[in-house]
Amino acid sequence: MLGEILITLSVVLLLFVAYEFWGTAAVTNGEQHDLDRQLSQEWSHPPAPDGSPPPAPTKAPRPPAPGAAIARLYIPALDRRWVVVEGIGQRQLRHAPGHYPGTAMPGGIGNFAVAGHRTTALFWSLDDVRPGDAVVVETQGAWYVYRVVRSRVVKPNDVWVVAPVPERTRAQPTTAMLTLTTCNPRFDNYERLVVHAELVREQPSSAGKPSELR
Numbered sequence: 001m002l003g004e005i006l007i008t009l010s011v012v013l014l015l016f017v018a019y020e021f022w023g024t025a026a027v028t029n030g031e032q033h034d035l036d037r038q039l040s041q042e043w044s045h046p047p048a049p050d051g052s053p054p055p056a057p058t059k060a061p062r063p064p065a066p067g068a069a070i071a072r073l074y075i076p077a078l079d080r081r082w083v084v085v086e087g088i089g090q091r092q093l094r095h096a097p098g099h100y101p102g103t104a105m106p107g108g109i110g111n112f113a114v115a116g117h118r119t120t121a122l123f124w125s126l127d128d129v130r131p132g133d134a135v136v137v138e139t140q141g142a143w144y145v146y147r148v149v150r151s152r153v154v155k156p157n158d159v160w161v162v163a164p165v166p167e168r169t170r171a172q173p174t175t176a177m178l179t180l181t182t183c184n185p186r187f188d189n190y191e192r193l194v195v196h197a198e199l200v201r202e203q204p205s206s207a208g209k210p211s212e213l214r
Contacts, residue, residue, distance in 0.1 A: 028121035031095035035083035039069040043140040063101065067092050070099060071106050072138040073114065076212050078125050084137075088115045097122060097180075100162050104176065106137040107144040107202055113162035113179040118193075123182035126193055127151070134212040135178055135197045143210050146178045146197035153184050154192050161194045175199065 064070050064086035074081040088098040097116035104110030116123035129135075129148055137144040154161055161181065164173040176199035184193035203210060 024119060025121040028095040028119065032083055032121070035069045035085065035096060036072070039072065039083055042069070064099075066101075069096075070139075073097060074136040074138070074213060075129060075133070076136070077129060077133040080125075082116070082122065084114055093117055095121075103162055103179075104164070104173075106139050107142060107176055107199065109176055110164040110173040111162055111166065111177045111179050112137070113181070115181045118183040118186055118189075123180065123193075124186070126180060126182050126195060127184075129180075129195050134210075135180070135195075136210055136212055137178065138205075141205050142202050143205065143207075144176075144202045145200055145210050145212060146176075147200050148195055148197045151193065151195045154194055156189070156192055158192065161192070161196075166196060 066087040066089065068086045069083050070086050071084045072081055073084050082097050084099055085092050085096045086099050086101065087093075088100055092098040093115060094117075097114045099105075100113040100115060103113040106112050116126075118124055118126075129151060131148050131150060133148045135146040135148060137146070152161075160166055160169050162179055163169045165171040166177075166179065178197040178199070180195040180197075182193050183189040184191040
């Protein structure tokens with residue numbers, strides 16, 4: 001009797017692990033597909049004739065609504081891409097990387113900071129990213145190519161990693177950065193894995209994909 005109970009528990013555990021690896025990944029991939037289609041529809045309005053983003057209005061634009069798709073994020077070294085949404089709440093991060101509200105937007109001076117869960121469909125392999133690897137961000141009118149400068153593991157309350165100038169929270173930013181954060185180690189969250197990258201170039205959408213994605 002005890003043996004049968006142990007076997008049943010083992011099967012249930014295996015099914016749970018399988019769902020965590022493949023079931024949730026399938027759901028996330030489906031949600032990402034929907035977000036990607038939504039973003040394509042929103043970007044179907046053509047940008048300026050030269051391919052550059054539309055000119056900024058005289059008044060500061062409103063921040064994106066929580067959960068709104070704002071960009072595509074590519075990491076060629078991992079052969080992965082995702083649609084990034086606005087916000088880092090539980091609802092926003094469930095099936096997508098999320099932009100930290102208040103941090104820079106793609107290509108902007110400061111720190112474009114993005115969080116993602118450590119799941120197989122999201123930032124599972126972020127620890128495989130190395131200095132020199134490219135991280136590409138796509139917006140409606142432009143591509144932004146960043147280069148990874150370092151990775152580190154920090155405590156969950158080390159929020160300075162998403163400051164405009166990490167490690168110098170009171171400094172005024174003069175360069176464009178990108179920061180990716182996720183839980184560390186896998187299956188736990190008592191640390192944060194952080195990847196920092198710096199903008200090396202940008203090009204209009206009309207120029208086609210950057211060489212890093214070809």
